[in-house]
Amino acid sequence: MTGPVVHDVHTLPSDDNVHEYAFSVALDGQWFLQKGKMIAYYGRIDFHGIGYGPLDLLISRSFHSPLHAADWVVAEGRGKMLLADRAFDVNSYDLDEGNLTIRSGNLLAFQPSLSLKQSIIPGFLTLIGTGKFVAASNGPVVFVEPPIRVDPQALVGWADCPSPCHHYDHRYLRGFLGEVRARTGLGGASGEEHQFEFVGAGTVLLQSTEQLMPELATGATVTEEGVPGGGVPAPQSGSQPPQLPGGIGGLQRRFGL
Amino acid sequence: MRGPGALGLPRGAPADYGRGVAQFRLQGSKVLAVDMAGDAVKAKNGAMVAYDGRMTFKKKTGGGEGLRGLVTRRLTGEQMAVMEVTGKGTCYFADRASEINLVELRGEKLYVEASNLLCTDAALRTGTTFTGLRGAAQGNGLFTTTVEGRGQAAITSDGPAVVLRVTREYPLQVDPGAYVAHTGDLKQHFQSGVNLGTFLGEGSGEAFQIRFEGEGLVYVQPSERNTLGGDL
Numbered sequence: 001m002t003g004p005v006v007h008d009v010h011t012l013p014s015d016d017n018v019h020e021y022a023f024s025v026a027l028d029g030q031w032f033l034q035k036g037k038m039i040a041y042y043g044r045i046d047f048h049g050i051g052y053g054p055l056d057l058l059i060s061r062s063f064h065s066p067l068h069a070a071d072w073v074v075a076e077g078r079g080k081m082l083l084a085d086r087a088f089d090v091n092s093y094d095l096d097e098g099n100l101t102i103r104s105g106n107l108l109a110f111q112p113s114l115s116l117k118q119s120i121i122p123g124f125l126t127l128i129g130t131g132k133f134v135a136a137s138n139g140p141v142v143f144v145e146p147p148i149r150v151d152p153q154a155l156v157g158w159a160d161c162p163s164p165c166h167h168y169d170h171r172y173l174r175g176f177l178g179e180v181r182a183r184t185g186l187g188g189a190s191g192e193e194h195q196f197e198f199v200g201a202g203t204v205l206l207q208s209t210e211q212l213m214p215e216l217a218t219g220a221t222v223t224e225e226g227v228p229g230g231g232v233p234a235p236q237s238g239s240q241p242p243q244l245p246g247g248i249g250g251l252q253r254r255f256g257l
Numbered sequence: 258m259r260g261p262g263a264l265g266l267p268r269g270a271p272a273d274y275g276r277g278v279a280q281f282r283l284q285g286s287k288v289l290a291v292d293m294a295g296d297a298v299k300a301k302n303g304a305m306v307a308y309d310g311r312m313t314f315k316k317k318t319g320g321g322e323g324l325r326g327l328v329t330r331r332l333t334g335e336q337m338a339v340m341e342v343t344g345k346g347t348c349y350f351a352d353r354a355s356e357i358n359l360v361e362l363r364g365e366k367l368y369v370e371a372s373n374l375l376c377t378d379a380a381l382r383t384g385t386t387f388t389g390l391r392g393a394a395q396g397n398g399l400f401t402t403t404v405e406g407r408g409q410a411a412i413t414s415d416g417p418a419v420v421l422r423v424t425r426e427y428p429l430q431v432d433p434g435a436y437v438a439h440t441g442d443l444k445q446h447f448q449s450g451v452n453l454g455t456f457l458g459e460g461s462g463e464a465f466q467i468r469f470e471g472e473g474l475v476y477v478q479p480s481e482r483n484t485l486g487g488d489l
Contacts, residue, residue: 039435084479087416
């Protein structure tokens with residue numbers, strides 16, 4: 001019997017996957033990471049919450065999503081750090097003067113040379129700049145080019161596409177059967193009447209499952225005119241504690257409620 | 258254990274025939290196949306999924322550790338429902354499609370949660386030990402299971418485990434929710450990064466870690482259980 005592969009601080013890869021489900025970061029400086037995605041580390045690494053503190057400058061440069069502040073931390077120091085997320089596939093991506101929008105629950109970590117912003121699409125985050133980031137997906141990621149229509153649950157994110165929009169199967173909605181089904185819920189639906197549509201140049205990232213990763217409802221947007229989805233709580237999957245309305249939902253979680 | 262004669266083995270077989278010869282191998286990554294020739298293994302109750310040959314399954318009370326073990330397990334809450342499988346042929350074990358990791362023990366001690374222990378060679382001794390705050394932080398109770406001796410053991414994890422070596426120069430910090438097991442001569446400290454900020458709502462989410470020092474191996478799973486301190 002050949003024993004399992006044993007890793008130590010020297011044999012762990014630098015900024016690469018250990019296996020499909022774990023990623024090793026060679027930290028020398030700072031990285032942003034989502035809370036609770038670090039599983040182990042060698043060396044001296046401190047974790048700072050995002051808020052007032054010595055990292056003010058860094059945060060003012062690279063972190064522009066106050067709603068997600070409760071979910072992110074800055075890892076600072078030197079060492080090797082292992083990241084993983086619920087045994088989902090983990091991969092790193094490089095952005096070069098680009099932009100990429102990703103479902104907030106799928107993003108695990110990113111270099112501070114990137115800047116994180118809330119997308120105007122609720123529940124998504126946009127990364128802008130140059131650098132590396134790590135994202136999880138349920139099953140391997142498939143890259144496709146627009147024009148394409150994708151299932152909302154299978155969408156992980158997209159890069160450089162300016163026009164993600166909803167697409168409804170109009171003929172189905174208009175048809176007699178569709179009408180009856182839509183109004184009464186009788187007869188069942190195919191479940192494919194609604195897609196996201198992408199056109200233009202860019203890349204769309206899909207995961208090979210329609211099962212959404214249970215995520216913390218970090219995507220709630222502020223109630224304000226002109227903000228899509230404003231005031232409508234993001235759909236929650238899994239059992240989540242009830243959140244306070246408005247943008248202070250994260251506050252509850254900060255106190256561990 | 259019964260003698261070799263009772264199992265219909267050749268008369269001239271040595272007294273320790275059938276001890277520790279059970280061969281563990283992985284069938285894929287989620288099924289454990291154990292080839293047995295009249296010897297026995299201890300396995301999690303109900304973990305058998307298939308077998309060929311002749312097998313007998315016997316429920317062992319209290320982890321098969323005798324009266325003292327039974328009482329200890331009851332008291333510590335580190336309950337372990339174990340069966341002893343004896344026979345000739347191949348027996349297949351699996352547990353909720355979780356990944357299985359083989360651990361070869363050469364006299365060292367394996368520390369693992371009872372719920373993550375799938376199968377051990379019958380020659381290995383199991384017991385219960387106090388873990389202190391680490392167990393409490395994992396939400397697994399204050400006690401853990403030890404496996405000791407020479408032979409093979411199979412442990413389960415959520416996603417394939419990463420095996421990390423700890424040396425004196427390079428201690429390792431592990432998130433309590435991702436810890437599965439460890440072997441070797443390791444000291445564990447409970448490390449807390451809780452400061453004023455945690456209570457002001459600026460917790461880092463990584464406030465608690467277990468720090469391993471010494472020489473040994475730590476098994477970490479690419480997934481986190483819900484832990485008491487997980488959100489701080």
